[in-house]
Amino acid sequence: MHRDDPTAPPVVEGDALRADCAKCFGLCCVALTLTASADFAINKDAGTPCPNLADDFRCGIHTRLRPEGFSGCTVYDCFGAGQKVSQDTYGGRDWRSDPDTAQQMFQVFPVMRQLHELLWYVTEALTLPAAEPLHPDLRDALRTTERLTGLPAGELAELDVSAHRDRVAALLLRAGELERATVPRRRKRSQRGADLIGAGLRGADLRGAELRGAYLIAADLRGADLRRAELIGADFRDADLSDADLTGALFLTQAQLNAAKGNTATKLPDSLTRPAHWTAARPAGA
Numbered sequence: 001m002h003r004d005d006p007t008a009p010p011v012v013e014g015d016a017l018r019a020d021c022a023k024c025f026g027l028c029c030v031a032l033t034l035t036a037s038a039d040f041a042i043n044k045d046a047g048t049p050c051p052n053l054a055d056d057f058r059c060g061i062h063t064r065l066r067p068e069g070f071s072g073c074t075v076y077d078c079f080g081a082g083q084k085v086s087q088d089t090y091g092g093r094d095w096r097s098d099p100d101t102a103q104q105m106f107q108v109f110p111v112m113r114q115l116h117e118l119l120w121y122v123t124e125a126l127t128l129p130a131a132e133p134l135h136p137d138l139r140d141a142l143r144t145t146e147r148l149t150g151l152p153a154g155e156l157a158e159l160d161v162s163a164h165r166d167r168v169a170a171l172l173l174r175a176g177e178l179e180r181a182t183v184p185r186r187r188k189r190s191q192r193g194a195d196l197i198g199a200g201l202r203g204a205d206l207r208g209a210e211l212r213g214a215y216l217i218a219a220d221l222r223g224a225d226l227r228r229a230e231l232i233g234a235d236f237r238d239a240d241l242s243d244a245d246l247t248g249a250l251f252l253t254q255a256q257l258n259a260a261k262g263n264t265a266t267k268l269p270d271s272l273t274r275p276a277h278w279t280a281a282r283p284a285g286a
Contacts, residue, residue, distance in 0.1 A: 017080045017120045024082030025094040026050075026057035028073075031106035039072030047106050057094070066277065074277075075237075077255035078109075079116035085109050089153050107157040114161045115149050118168050121232065121251055124271075128250070130182050131175035138175065141168050176212070176230040176250050183208030183228045236260040243281065 030053065034044035044050055052060045052070075061068050085108055086094070095102035122142045125131055131138070145168065148159065185207075193213040203223040213233040223243040232251035241262040246252060247269060257268070258275050265281035268274060 015080075016084070017116055017123070019078050019080055020083045021058070023087050024057065024078075025086045025096075025105075026053050026059075027082045027085060027105070027109045028076055028078055029053040029057075029059065030095070031109045034072075037072075039070075041069030047103070075255050075258040077253060077258075078113050079120050081109060081113040081116040084116065084149060085112050088150075089156065101153075104153055104157055108153050111156050111159055111161050112149060114165060115145055118145050118165060119149075120253070121172050122168060124251060125172055125175040128175055128179045130178040134171060134175050134178070137171055141171055172232065172251070173212075176210070176232070179250060180208040180210065180228055180230055231256065241266050242279070 026049070029050040030048065031046060033046045034040040034042060034050070036043045042051070050059075052068075054060045059065070059073070061070070065071065065073050085105065086092070089108060089112070090101055090105060093101055095105050119142065122138055122145065126135060126138050126142070145164070148156075148161075148164065151159065190210045191214050192210050193215075194211070195215050196211075196219050197215050197217045199216070199219040201224050202220045204221070205225050206229050207225050207227050209226075209229045211234045212230050213235075215235050216239045217235055218238040219236075219240070221239055221241050221244050224241075224245070226244055226246050227248045228250060230250040234256065236256045237259045239260045241257075241260050243263065243265045245267040247267045249269060252269060252272065254272050257272055260275075262275065262278040263281045264274070264278065266274070266278065
């Protein structure tokens with residue numbers, strides 16, 4: 001099937017949207033700003049390598065990030081942008097051996113990261129049955145976004161990614177609305193951007209709820225039913241998802257799970273992985 005065929009399937013392979021640190025030049029460890037907080041043990045300016053970054057571009061404390069005070073690193077996800085910039089945009093030239101590329105590479109990386117995040121969301125939206133009326137527009141958005149990821153470095157550094165993101169976000173919003181509308185007796189009141197920090201939502205029926213951009217920091221979501229809930233941009237830092245059901249949750253990412261607490265009884269979408277720091281489920285009656 002021709003690549004420009006409007007009925008063609010998505011052109012982005014899932015593995016391309018998963019971080020492969022072995023193929024990256026430690027870009028997130030250099031390009032991003034770190035602010036001393038509960039998430040990061042140090043202050044670090046953008047463009048300055050983290051002191052834990054080794055000569056081979058690997059993290060020197062990777063297995064000890066949480067106890068060393070770098071839990072923020074464990075929840076960061078570049079959606080595969082790191083290896084894309086390192087291996088494709090710059091053809092394997094790294095910022096250490098070719099320092100003339102450094103400043104531009106560090107500008108390109110966050111742009112590519114936003115584009116790859118959009119690819120992740122649009123790819124998921126194309127799997128939603130209720131969003132089928134939007135599939136032609138979603139396929140077009142997917143192809144356009146993928147084309148942007150292939151731009152030369154100079155054009156990527158100057159790209160108005162916010163404008164493109166706004167256009168795609170409108171499509172994703174509509175896709176989420178169509179899918180949530182299929183949930184019987186769904187929670188109709190929007191919680192978009194709601195302050196639910198520390199909220200007691202244990203056992204709550206949140207099927208089909210709109211929680212886009214909601215602040216769920218340290219919320220008690222144990223045993224909550226989040227099937228078909230829209231979770232794009234929701235902040236799950238330290239939220240307790242133990243025993244919760246997230247199967248079919250819309251636009252959930254690995255980074256959101258990594259930021260949360262959970263256990264082996266938490267039900268997850270097949271596309272995501274149970275974080276290593278989650279605990280074992282308690283035996284019945286314990």
